[in-house]
Amino acid sequence: MENAIHATQAIVTLDVALPGIIWGWMITLNMWAKSVGTGVILVGAFLLYRHKKEEMPNLRWMMPLISFIFLNIFLLFTLTDLHQPYRMINIFLHPHWTSAITVGAWMASLFTALITVMALIGFFDAHPDVRKNCTLAKTARANSGFYEKIFPFVVFLAIPVTLYTAIIMAESSARELWQAPAEVMQMMWAALLAGSAALILISGKWSQEARRDLALVLAIATFFSFMMYMGEYFFSFKSSEAEATLAYVHSGGEYNVEFWFGMALGFIAPFFLAVSNMKSDNKTLLRFAAILALIGLYMAKDVWLKIPQMLPLS
Amino acid sequence: MKLGFLVDLNLCMGCKGCEVACKVENEVPLSSWRLRVKYIDIGTFPDTKRSFTPLRCNHCESAPCERICPVSALHYLENGIVNVDSARCIGCAGCMMACPYGAIYMDPETNTADKCTYCAHRVESGMMPACVVICPVQANIFGDVEDDTSNISQYIMAHQGSVQVRKPEKHTEPKHFYVGGGRQTLDPLAQQRIEGYSLFNNITHLDHVGDPNHGVIDRFLAPFSSHGTHDNSSMMDWTEKGGKETHEEGGH
Numbered sequence: 001m002e003n004a005i006h007a008t009q010a011i012v013t014l015d016v017a018l019p020g021i022i023w024g025w026m027i028t029l030n031m032w033a034k035s036v037g038t039g040v041i042l043v044g045a046f047l048l049y050r051h052k053k054e055e056m057p058n059l060r061w062m063m064p065l066i067s068f069i070f071l072n073i074f075l076l077f078t079l080t081d082l083h084q085p086y087r088m089i090n091i092f093l094h095p096h097w098t099s100a101i102t103v104g105a106w107m108a109s110l111f112t113a114l115i116t117v118m119a120l121i122g123f124f125d126a127h128p129d130v131r132k133n134c135t136l137a138k139t140a141r142a143n144s145g146f147y148e149k150i151f152p153f154v155v156f157l158a159i160p161v162t163l164y165t166a167i168i169m170a171e172s173s174a175r176e177l178w179q180a181p182a183e184v185m186q187m188m189w190a191a192l193l194a195g196s197a198a199l200i201l202i203s204g205k206w207s208q209e210a211r212r213d214l215a216l217v218l219a220i221a222t223f224f225s226f227m228m229y230m231g232e233y234f235f236s237f238k239s240s241e242a243e244a245t246l247a248y249v250h251s252g253g254e255y256n257v258e259f260w261f262g263m264a265l266g267f268i269a270p271f272f273l274a275v276s277n278m279k280s281d282n283k284t285l286l287r288f289a290a291i292l293a294l295i296g297l298y299m300a301k302d303v304w305l306k307i308p309q310m311l312p313l314s
Numbered sequence: 315m316k317l318g319f320l321v322d323l324n325l326c327m328g329c330k331g332c333e334v335a336c337k338v339e340n341e342v343p344l345s346s347w348r349l350r351v352k353y354i355d356i357g358t359f360p361d362t363k364r365s366f367t368p369l370r371c372n373h374c375e376s377a378p379c380e381r382i383c384p385v386s387a388l389h390y391l392e393n394g395i396v397n398v399d400s401a402r403c404i405g406c407a408g409c410m411m412a413c414p415y416g417a418i419y420m421d422p423e424t425n426t427a428d429k430c431t432y433c434a435h436r437v438e439s440g441m442m443p444a445c446v447v448i449c450p451v452q453a454n455i456f457g458d459v460e461d462d463t464s465n466i467s468q469y470i471m472a473h474q475g476s477v478q479v480r481k482p483e484k485h486t487e488p489k490h491f492y493v494g495g496g497r498q499t500l501d502p503l504a505q506q507r508i509e510g511y512s513l514f515n516n517i518t519h520l521d522h523v524g525d526p527n528h529g530v531i532d533r534f535l536a537p538f539s540s541h542g543t544h545d546n547s548s549m550m551d552w553t554e555k556g557g558k559e560t561h562e563e564g565g566h
Binding site: 017091175 | 355404514524537
C-alpha cells in the first residue's frame with residue numbers, strides 16, 4: 001500500500017456505501033429565494049421609513065410582488081425536495097413544535113398569505129384600469145387601507161421567517177460547522193443583501209437619495225457577510241469536526257473555487273461598487289453590483305450547505 | 315424501562331451475521347443498512363490488527379432526529395426505543411441531517427426515512443432483536459439499562475471504566491454502548507477513508523437519496539403510478555451501470 005500511515009491511525013477497509021449530498025441545490029435555491037422574499041420587505045420597510053412614497057413610485061406594488069414570486073420559488077423547492085411531497089400537509093395536521101422545520105413552515109405559510117394580500121392590493125391599486133369588473137380586483141381596491149394595517153406585522157414576521165432556516169441548521173446536530181449564532185447572522189445579512197439587490201433592480205425611477213440608501217444597505221450587508229464567512233473560514237477550529245469540514249474547501253477543488261468566486265463576486269466586488277455608487281449615482285454599475293451580489297450569495301450558500309454533508313459520520 | 319444495547323468489540327469477529335439477520339428480518343432494501351459492521355485496520359505492517367465495529371441507531375435519550383422531525387414520524391416508545399412511523403414521514407431528510415451517527419437512511423422503496431428500531435416489533439412480542447439472536451459469540455447484549463439485574467446492566471457494571479458511547483460530546487445520551495472500543499474504532503475522524511480502497515467493493519458513496527429511479531417529477535406522480543407496489547426491481551438497475559456509484563465529492 002502506498003499510503004504509509006502512522007501506527008496510531010486507522011484505515012477503513014470495508015464499509016457500506018455512505019450517503020453523498022443529502023440536501024443539495026434545491027435547498028440552496030430554497031434559502032436564496034427566501035432571502036430575496038423576506039429581504040425586499042425588510043429593506044422596503046427601511047426605505048419607507050426614510051423616504052416619502054413619492055420618491056419610490058412603484059415600491060408599494062413591486063415590493064410585495066417580488067416577495068410573492070420569490071416566496072413561491074422558495075415554497076416550490078421546499079415541496080419539491082420532499083421525498084413525499086403530498087405529505088407536506090402532515091406538518092399542519094401533525095405539527096411537532098420542537099422542530100424548526102414545523103415552526104418555519106407555519107410562519108412562512110402565514111407570511112406568504114399576507115404577502116399575497118399585499119401584492120393583490122398593491123397591484124390593483126397601482127393599475128386602476130386592470131380588471132375593473134373583476135370581483136377580486138374590486139375587493140382589493142375596496143380594502144386598500146388593509147395594506148398599511150398589516151405591513152408592520154409583515155415586517156416583524158419577515159425576521160423569524162428569514163432566520164428559521166438557521167435554526168434548522170443548528171438543529172442538524174451532525175453538522176458541526178453550522179452553529180446557531182453564526183448562521184442566524186449569516187441569514188440576516190443574506191436577507192438584507194438579497195433584498196437591497198432585488199430592489200436596486202427596480203429602482204431606476206426612484207430618487208437618488210433612495211438609491212443611495214439601497215447602495216448603503218448593500219455595502220453594509222456585503223461587508224458583514226464577507227467578514228462572517230472569513231471568520232468561519234479561517235478560525236472555525238474549535239472542534240475537530242468543523243476543522244475536518246473546512247478541509248473540503250481549504251484543500252482546493254471545486255468547492256474552494258466556488259467559495260472564492262462567491263466571495264469575490266458576491267461580496268467584495270459589490271461592496272466596492274456600492275460604496276463608489278454612494279458618491280456618484282451610476283444606475284448601471286449599481287445594477288451590475290446587485291446581480292453579482294445575488295449570484296455570489298447563491299454560490300457561498302451552496303458551499304456552506306454542502307461541505308458539512310461530505311464528512312463521514314460513523 | 316429503558317432498552318439499550320451493548321456490543322463487546324473484543325468478542326465481535328466481523329462475521330456480519332447481524333447485518334444479514336437485520337436485512338432479512340426488516341426487509342431492508344438494497345443500498346440501505348440499518349446495521350452494518352465496519353472493518354478497520356489499525357497500525358502498519360507487520361504490526362497490524364483488524365477491528366470490527368457494528369454500527370446502528372443509538373436510540374438516544376435526547377435524540378436530535380426526534381427533535382427535528384416536523385411531523386413526529388420519529389418518536390419515542392415507552393421502552394425508550396426511537397421508532398419510525400413511515401406512513402407519516404414526509405421525506406424531508408431533516409433526521410438524516412441531525413443524526414450525528416449517520417444511522418438514518420432514505421428507504422429507496424418507500425421514499426421515507428428509516429433506521430434500526432431495535433426490532434421493536436420483535437421486542438413487543440417478547441423476542442430479542444434479530445441481530446442479538448444471530449450473533450454466534452454473544453457480542454450483542456440487549457436489555458433494560460434501568461433494571462440492575464438485566465444482562466446489559468450487569469455487563470456494564472462488570473466493565474466499568476471501559477464502557478463507551480460514540481460522540482458523547484454531542485449530548486445525545488446514547489443508549490448504545492461499546493466495550494473494548496477505542497478512538498480508532500469509534501471516532502470516524504480518527505479513521506482514514508482511502509477512496510476505492512476496500513476489501514470487496516469500490517462503491518464508497520451513493521449518488522442518490524431515496525429511490526435513484528424516481529426523480530422530482532416521479533415523486534409527484536408516484537401516487538398515480540404503479541410504483542405503489544414496492545419491489546426491489548428499480549434498485550437492481552444500478553448494477554448494470556457498471557457500479558459507477560462512487561461519489562467523487564465524498565470521502566475524507
